[in-house]
Amino acid sequence: MKLSQYLLALVCPIIILSSCKKSNDEVTPDSKSTFSIEFENQVNGSPLVLNTTTYKNAKGEDFKINVFKYYVSNIKLSKADGTTYLIPESYFLIDASKAESTNITLKNVPTGDYTKIEYTIGVDYARNFAGAQTGALDPINGMFWTWNSGYIFVKLEGTSPQSAATGNMLTFHIGGVTDPNNTIRTFATDINTANPLRVRTDGKPNMHFIVNAAALFTGKTDISFATLNFTMGGANSVIVANNYANGLFRLDHIHN
Amino acid sequence: MLRKITVIAVLLISIAMMYACSKNEDELTPEEKKITFSVPANFPAPAYNFEDNKLTNAGFALGKKLFYEARLSADKSVSCGSCHQQFAAFTQLDHKVSHGVNNCQGKRNTPPLFNLAWQKAFFWDGGVKNIETSPLNAITDACEMGTDIQTIVAFLKNTAPYPDLFKQAFGSTEINSQLILKSITQFTAVLVSGNSKYDKVMRKESGTSFTPTEQAGYNLFKEKCTGCHAEPFFTDFSYRSNGLDLVSSDEGRSHITGLASDFGKFRVPTLRNIEYTSPYMHDGRFYSLDEVIEHYNSGVKASANLDAQLKNGIPLSSTEKEQIKAFLKTLTDNEFIKNTLYSES
Numbered sequence: 001m002k003l004s005q006y007l008l009a010l011v012c013p014i015i016i017l018s019s020c021k022k023s024n025d026e027v028t029p030d031s032k033s034t035f036s037i038e039f040e041n042q043v044n045g046s047p048l049v050l051n052t053t054t055y056k057n058a059k060g061e062d063f064k065i066n067v068f069k070y071y072v073s074n075i076k077l078s079k080a081d082g083t084t085y086l087i088p089e090s091y092f093l094i095d096a097s098k099a100e101s102t103n104i105t106l107k108n109v110p111t112g113d114y115t116k117i118e119y120t121i122g123v124d125y126a127r128n129f130a131g132a133q134t135g136a137l138d139p140i141n142g143m144f145w146t147w148n149s150g151y152i153f154v155k156l157e158g159t160s161p162q163s164a165a166t167g168n169m170l171t172f173h174i175g176g177v178t179d180p181n182n183t184i185r186t187f188a189t190d191i192n193t194a195n196p197l198r199v200r201t202d203g204k205p206n207m208h209f210i211v212n213a214a215a216l217f218t219g220k221t222d223i224s225f226a227t228l229n230f231t232m233g234g235a236n237s238v239i240v241a242n243n244y245a246n247g248l249f250r251l252d253h254i255h256n
Numbered sequence: 257m258l259r260k261i262t263v264i265a266v267l268l269i270s271i272a273m274m275y276a277c278s279k280n281e282d283e284l285t286p287e288e289k290k291i292t293f294s295v296p297a298n299f300p301a302p303a304y305n306f307e308d309n310k311l312t313n314a315g316f317a318l319g320k321k322l323f324y325e326a327r328l329s330a331d332k333s334v335s336c337g338s339c340h341q342q343f344a345a346f347t348q349l350d351h352k353v354s355h356g357v358n359n360c361q362g363k364r365n366t367p368p369l370f371n372l373a374w375q376k377a378f379f380w381d382g383g384v385k386n387i388e389t390s391p392l393n394a395i396t397d398a399c400e401m402g403t404d405i406q407t408i409v410a411f412l413k414n415t416a417p418y419p420d421l422f423k424q425a426f427g428s429t430e431i432n433s434q435l436i437l438k439s440i441t442q443f444t445a446v447l448v449s450g451n452s453k454y455d456k457v458m459r460k461e462s463g464t465s466f467t468p469t470e471q472a473g474y475n476l477f478k479e480k481c482t483g484c485h486a487e488p489f490f491t492d493f494s495y496r497s498n499g500l501d502l503v504s505s506d507e508g509r510s511h512i513t514g515l516a517s518d519f520g521k522f523r524v525p526t527l528r529n530i531e532y533t534s535p536y537m538h539d540g541r542f543y544s545l546d547e548v549i550e551h552y553n554s555g556v557k558a559s560a561n562l563d564a565q566l567k568n569g570i571p572l573s574s575t576e577k578e579q580i581k582a583f584l585k586t587l588t589d590n591e592f593i594k595n596t597l598y599s600e601s
Contacts, residue, residue, distance in 0.1 A: 144389075
């Protein structure tokens with residue numbers, strides 16, 4: 001609390017000062033602007049349509065998706081010179097059933113050309129054990145385990161004829177932050193230096209990521225729904241997290 | 257015309273005033289004394305310190321009202337206070353396990369509530385790691401309050417006088433889960449029990465001293481029990497198996513960690529106020545302190561993860577048993593149990 005107040009006190013005059021000498025097409029030191037990220041949810045290249053469309057996993061088994069939600073947090077940008085900027089309090093919950101949640105806006109980002117972006121798939125260790133949270137981390141969002149406190153990082157629910165669970169259910173609630181079942185994963189991608197993320201006072205770029213929900217079930221370990229159709233933390237969640245660590249997100253393009 | 261408006265206005269105001277009068281029973285009488293969180297001189301620094309949750313009389317009063325609000329549960333019959341009764345040091349007297357909505361019986365004994373600000377993990381298995389998020393477990397458990405925080409937020413938003421009380425406590429009529437949990441914590445974290453006879457002896461207050469039997473019991477206790485029930489909380493907050501069963505029917509701590517080495521282990525419970533927290537153990541199997549002491553004397557079973565200190569039990573003569581029991585009763589804090597500040601008003 002105190003720290004953020006000091007930060008605010010520090011940042012405010014900087015913003016005021018910098019806004020005075022803002023020029024249109026130059027990157028002025030200390031100026032800030034906005035960019036956005038769109039997460040386009042897909043399944044193996046097809047649009048993700050909840051409840052109705054049938055998809056196939058890597059084992060050739062049919063499945064449908066009813067719920068698909070995930071956290072993206074601690075977004076960090078890097079410039080070519082190696083300097084980085086961690087966007088403070090960047091916690092976002094993307095919910096395939098809520099279109100507005102799939103496009104997130106990052107404000108007060110220092111202007112500049114960024115050539116790398118990384119973020120946590122899920123929620124960092126400390127925040128899992130912090131007190132009552134609000135916004136994206138509000139337990140009201142149904143992404144918080146109450147009996148073994150901590151966040152569900154990725155939640156996929158659906159059905160598959162191969163699942164022997166009641167109602168052929170698929171229940172993949174991935175979370176847990178303590179070894180040996182830590183499921184915190186970081187995603188990082190370089191941005192083409194020819195077309196970096198150009199954050200400008202007069203330009204608000206949009207990054208477009210493709211999110212492949214089927215990545216939960218393939219990668220390090222191809223999952224058969226006949227043997228794994230339910231996980232809420234634990235060793236099986238680690239298998240899923242190791243799959244999606246690399247395959248869930250792909251930077252498709254940037255509109256500068 | 258102006259007269260007519262004035263008359264109508266006066267009429268409306270008086271109706272509003274009458275309405276306000278009729279609502280008096282819903283209003284909270286603010287605590288006269290300033291609510292404070294005080295650390296007893298013989299306690300270490302707490303884990304929770306209200307840095308991010310400023311303690312106020314209004315916040316405490318709201319938290320207490322929510323704690324005793326049965327309408328938060330699925331069938332409006334169970335409040336936090338139903339299973340956490342002040343006269344039982346905020347556990348539930350005579351109930352082996354928690355007794356929730358729809359007469360559902362939970363699987364574990366209700367833990368008492370005090371000195372929570374020093375605790376870093378909650379419940380018998382330590383599954384919850386922050387006092388603020390602890391109520392969510394009881395709120396959502398099908399055998400406790402059987403509801404969810406979303407329903408509670410909606411109920412409070414639409415139920416007088418809650419929007420006003422949130423405004424008094426937090427400066428805005430906004431009601432969300434964070435503010436609900438923070439206000440409940442302003443009540444639960446303030447529950448400090450540190451005025452037992454034991455505490456007064458330790459602090460050398462006004463010449464309080466143990467009787468010879470209590471002193472003999474304390475000496476025995478330090479020799480045989482503090483390996484787990486460490487002072488001043490009378491727990492070291494670790495998870496252990498005390499050999500209740502050869503094979504525990506409740507997996508205990510391993511439910512949280514997934515480790516076989518944690519199977520059948522439970523958090524070492526505090527012994528403060530133990531005179532009033534019967535029944536005992538995670539499943540409430542023992543009704544008297546005599547049964548508990550006898551378990552350690554003769555009943556310890558060789559469970560898979562039995563604590564090494566209990567390998568041979570804790571053999572005690574009948575005199576020693578009485579002495580230990582006498583000491584345990586010096587851990588009763590009547591000032592805490594009878595403090596009207598914590599009572600449902």
